[in-house]
Amino acid sequence: MSTNVTIVSRRGFLENVFSAGALILGAQLPIPAEAAKVDSAAWNPSVYLGLEKDGSVIIVTHRSEMGTGIRSVLPMVLADELDADWSRVKIEQAIGDAKYGSQNTDGSCSIRDFLEAMHVAGATARTMLEAAAAKQWNVPASECKASNHQIVHSKSNRKAGFGELVALAAKQPKPDPKSLQFKSPDQYKYIGKNLPMIDSEDIVTGKGTFGMDAKVPGMVYASIERSPVFGGKVKKFDDAEARKTKGVLQVETLDAFKPPHVFQQLGGVAVIANNTWAAMQGRKKLKVDWEQSPHAAYESQAYKRSLQETARKPQKAVRIIGDVDKALASAAKTHEAEYYVPLLAHASMEPPASVAEFKDGKVTAWAATQNPQAVQEAVAGAMGLKKEDVTCHVTLLGGGFGRKSKPDYVVEAAMLSKKVGKPVKVVWSREEDIRFDYYHACAAMYMKAGLDAKGKPTSWLHRSVFPSIGTTFDHTARYAMDLEMGMGWNDLPYDIPNHRAENGPAENHVRIGWLRSVAHIYHAFAIHSFVDELAAAANRDRVEYLLDLIGPGRKLNIQPEGMKYWNNDQPQEKYPVDTARLRRVIELAAEKSGWGKKKNLGIAAHRSFLSYIAAVAEVEVENGKIRIPRITYAVDAGTTIHPDRVKSQFEGASVFGTSIALFGEITARDGKIVQSNYHDYKVARIHEAPIETQVHVIPSRELPAGVGEPGVPPIPPAIANALFAATGKRVRDLPIKSV
Amino acid sequence: MIKLKVNGVSRQFDGDPDMPLLWYLRDEISLTGTKFSCGMGLCGSCTVHVNGAATRACVTPMKSMEGKAVLTIEGLSAKGDHPVQKAWKTCAVAQCGYCQPGQIMQAAALLKQKPKPSDKDIDDAMQGNICRCGTYQRIRQAVKLAAGVKA
Numbered sequence: 001m002s003t004n005v006t007i008v009s010r011r012g013f014l015e016n017v018f019s020a021g022a023l024i025l026g027a028q029l030p031i032p033a034e035a036a037k038v039d040s041a042a043w044n045p046s047v048y049l050g051l052e053k054d055g056s057v058i059i060v061t062h063r064s065e066m067g068t069g070i071r072s073v074l075p076m077v078l079a080d081e082l083d084a085d086w087s088r089v090k091i092e093q094a095i096g097d098a099k100y101g102s103q104n105t106d107g108s109c110s111i112r113d114f115l116e117a118m119h120v121a122g123a124t125a126r127t128m129l130e131a132a133a134a135k136q137w138n139v140p141a142s143e144c145k146a147s148n149h150q151i152v153h154s155k156s157n158r159k160a161g162f163g164e165l166v167a168l169a170a171k172q173p174k175p176d177p178k179s180l181q182f183k184s185p186d187q188y189k190y191i192g193k194n195l196p197m198i199d200s201e202d203i204v205t206g207k208g209t210f211g212m213d214a215k216v217p218g219m220v221y222a223s224i225e226r227s228p229v230f231g232g233k234v235k236k237f238d239d240a241e242a243r244k245t246k247g248v249l250q251v252e253t254l255d256a257f258k259p260p261h262v263f264q265q266l267g268g269v270a271v272i273a274n275n276t277w278a279a280m281q282g283r284k285k286l287k288v289d290w291e292q293s294p295h296a297a298y299e300s301q302a303y304k305r306s307l308q309e310t311a312r313k314p315q316k317a318v319r320i321i322g323d324v325d326k327a328l329a330s331a332a333k334t335h336e337a338e339y340y341v342p343l344l345a346h347a348s349m350e351p352p353a354s355v356a357e358f359k360d361g362k363v364t365a366w367a368a369t370q371n372p373q374a375v376q377e378a379v380a381g382a383m384g385l386k387k388e389d390v391t392c393h394v395t396l397l398g399g400g401f402g403r404k405s406k407p408d409y410v411v412e413a414a415m416l417s418k419k420v421g422k423p424v425k426v427v428w429s430r431e432e433d434i435r436f437d438y439y440h441a442c443a444a445m446y447m448k449a450g451l452d453a454k455g456k457p458t459s460w461l462h463r464s465v466f467p468s469i470g471t472t473f474d475h476t477a478r479y480a481m482d483l484e485m486g487m488g489w490n491d492l493p494y495d496i497p498n499h500r501a502e503n504g505p506a507e508n509h510v511r512i513g514w515l516r517s518v519a520h521i522y523h524a525f526a527i528h529s530f531v532d533e534l535a536a537a538a539n540r541d542r543v544e545y546l547l548d549l550i551g552p553g554r555k556l557n558i559q560p561e562g563m564k565y566w567n568n569d570q571p572q573e574k575y576p577v578d579t580a581r582l583r584r585v586i587e588l589a590a591e592k593s594g595w596g597k598k599k600n601l602g603i604a605a606h607r608s609f610l611s612y613i614a615a616v617a618e619v620e621v622e623n624g625k626i627r628i629p630r631i632t633y634a635v636d637a638g639t640t641i642h643p644d645r646v647k648s649q650f651e652g653a654s655v656f657g658t659s660i661a662l663f664g665e666i667t668a669r670d671g672k673i674v675q676s677n678y679h680d681y682k683v684a685r686i687h688e689a690p691i692e693t694q695v696h697v698i699p700s701r702e703l704p705a706g707v708g709e710p711g712v713p714p715i716p717p718a719i720a721n722a723l724f725a726a727t728g729k730r731v732r733d734l735p736i737k738s739v
Numbered sequence: 740m741i742k743l744k745v746n747g748v749s750r751q752f753d754g755d756p757d758m759p760l761l762w763y764l765r766d767e768i769s770l771t772g773t774k775f776s777c778g779m780g781l782c783g784s785c786t787v788h789v790n791g792a793a794t795r796a797c798v799t800p801m802k803s804m805e806g807k808a809v810l811t812i813e814g815l816s817a818k819g820d821h822p823v824q825k826a827w828k829t830c831a832v833a834q835c836g837y838c839q840p841g842q843i844m845q846a847a848a849l850l851k852q853k854p855k856p857s858d859k860d861i862d863d864a865m866q867g868n869i870c871r872c873g874t875y876q877r878i879r880q881a882v883k884l885a886a887g888v889k890a
């Protein structure tokens with residue numbers, strides 16, 4: 001076994017990078033004494049920034065990198081506002097620490113929530129450097145300007161590098177954030193430009209360190225046998241054969257979680273070995289008897305029928321406008337339809353993996369995690385420690401898509417390390433990843449519309465029934481959470497006088513979690529398919545019909561029944577539901593896709609994560625196979641920073657949405673998940689993905705909104721609608737198995 | 740005792756002969772650029788070259804490696820400047836990056852066999868490599884750029 005340490009720890013970073021003499025913005029950094037002594041005092045805290053006397057600018061990046069580019073892009077904003085030379089910037093990944101604010105890289109909100117903080121940190125440091133130069137030269141601060149890593153006084157033609165000014169800058173008073181002067185957009189050097197991601201070189205040379213690659217001295221490897229039925233406990237087990245496997249060191253049990261499961265370990269039997277392969281081989285030789293679980297009767301077809309039956313009956317209203325029953329009764333015509341989206345798995349290319357070391361009552365973890373603070377909480381909770389006693393280093397993530405916000409696999413590693421007395425690496429196999437996921441909920445939806453003589457809805461009823469993510473936090477929960485209802489469902493933006501959204505109860509038998517764009521996936525599929533059906537019934541052009549349905553551009557006031565409108569936790573005054581923006585993306589997507597000139601197109605437009613997205617899919621069917629020559633997106637995500645990474649997120653979302661439309665389906669039999677790997681849980685490959693994804697971003701100075709997720713929801717309905725246009729076949733259940 | 744070469748360096752292995760090359764590379768000699776994802780030859784994340792041919796390391800047992808030469812992503816070029824690596828950077832292909840070493844090794848093997856691949860050649864050669872982030876459009880672009888064929 002190798003003892004190479006292949007990851008740079010935060011401790012190493014502090015000792016080596018924040019060397020003595022460094023000026024540290026943010027006095028509360030847990031820095032080693034020698035650095036802390038020197039400069040940690042008297043500087044305005046920005047936990048995101050440090051400057052060295054040699055002129056190095058160190059930016060702490062606190063969000064997790066799983067492919068959006070966020071770990072590069074937020075620092076670019078700070079560096080730009082500081083007017084730093086990007087080539088002299090060093091980036092360090094933050095450990096989990098509440099002082100950074102939320103680190104839960106989930107919900108497409110990193111730019112939305114931290115753009116301002118980056119500008120403030122950069123402008124604060126710049127202002128203090130300018131003040132230091134002014135003092136040194138005895139000139140007014142207003143005459144000193146930052147320019148590419150220097151402060152310049154042009155009247156006297158004097159210049160001083162950032163490094164030279166560090167000591168003096170540290171002593172300057174911290175400017176009032178309200179007094180800060182920010183760059184104007186025409187002064188930006190990095191914002192709006194397509195700088196390479198900081199990890200791109202490491203990735204193409206194989207040097208990028210993912211959770212799966214973490215290695216610390218003395219580490220052993222664990223593979224865990226878990227109950228095939230959710231909630232099953234170990235009755236007894238025989239590990240004789242497992243122990244005989246070459247390389248296997250020991251076998252340990254892990255207690256089952258106590259409901260609600262939240263982010264706890266599932267429990268089971270762990271085989272510890274001196275390499276991953278031996279651990280996996282040993283685990284396969286375990287013979288475990290499981291106690292009967294209450295979920296052993298879970299079967300997907302029967303479960304689907306029960307959700308559908310619930311959806312056919314009146315349920316709890318979660319938004320009421322006008323009187324749907326009366327309007328339906330007096331409608332010229334009605335139209336109804338049922339839609340279904342199955343359970344889905346995340347299937348990131350990197351299965352969950354983590355290293356943890358329990359030592360002297362403290363845990364240090366290295367994990368591919370979207371949420372290192374949740375690691376601290378979950379590990380501390382499981383082991384009776386204080387949150388501060390858990391240090392979580394964040395590696396690169398080989399995809400996350402919501403799964404890696406749940407740190408159960410880090411809890412496993414920490415608990416095992418305590419038992420084994422060594423650092424333990426827990427590696428999930430692909431099979432475990434597929435069988436023990438926090439699944440995207442399956443959902444049954446019932447829709448009914450009352451139509452006027454021209455086929456326009458005068459009433460709209462949408463029932464949605466699915467096991468809620470809330471069951472992760474309260475296993476007795478039967479109804480949806482506000483956030484699930486607020487995802488494209490109780491905030492329907494159409495101009496219909498009578499509207500009712502209803503939610504029926506659902507019991508749950510697996511772990512349910514967040515998957516890229518979450519409840520928008522099934523709501524968008526039902527709503528935009530249904531709109532297409534109504535337009536088809538009225539024999540009208542889809543784009544015209546949709547614009548008609550949305551009505552004039554206006555800002556809606558969404559008021560659901562008995563709850564707050566979620567709106568991504570943002571007030572509607574700040575982020576209104578603005579139908580003018582929705583109309584604009586529809587018009588743009590139509591124009592760019594050649595709408596009206598081709599027959600095989602389908603459209604869907606959806607607001608999610610505060611962004612407005614329209615997608616047009618073009619499909620071809622040959623020998624029963626669906627090919628997607630093109631997806632055309634129009635995107636209004638407000639202010640964006642890195643045009644190419646915005647584009648790449650939509651390119652990716654187009655493929656992710658295609659996988660949902662054509663392939664994704666997790667099923668259970670006798671309580672066990674049937675699928676196990678990429679042969680039976682298919683995701684789109686190069687020849688199945690859209691050949692071209694065009695992304696048209698509307699330039700905007702509106703507040704920043706989401707980018708990572710909003711591209712997903714419109715894709716499955718756009719593909720289904722295009723398929724109808726091309727073949728006359730209507731899809732109401734996903735995935736689209738045959739054509 | 741199995742003797743093999745990895746990135747030009749002679750190596751010996753006397754562990755479990757059934758251990759896949761993947762775990763030898765990753766756990767025994769710390770070449771973690773070769774990734775584990777499916778372990779069943781389904782996704783291409785673990786692609787390396789064995790005697791020049793693209794090979795799934797996760798389903799290649801060490802006992803079949805006697806006398807063979809392995810090239811991993813770490814050995815593809817001294818400075819990360821193989822034409823495929825350069826094209827990958829120019830096209831900013833990577834999102835999370837996890838699948839990309841496998842994609843790059845697969846693409847490098849393709850270009851050795853077919854220096855001027857058609858769209859179909861690219862689809863055929865690359866369809867064993869999954870990218871869950873969905874970077875396929877740029878993978879196709881980058882392969883063409885590396886090959887010097889028109890996009």
Ligand code: FES
Pocket residue numbers: 774775776777778779780781782783784785786795796797798
């Ligand atoms: S890990 Fe080898 S092909 Fe997937």
Ligand code: FES
Pocket residue numbers: 067349398399833834835836837838839869870871872873874
């Ligand atoms: S870049 Fe993330 S899996 Fe390919």
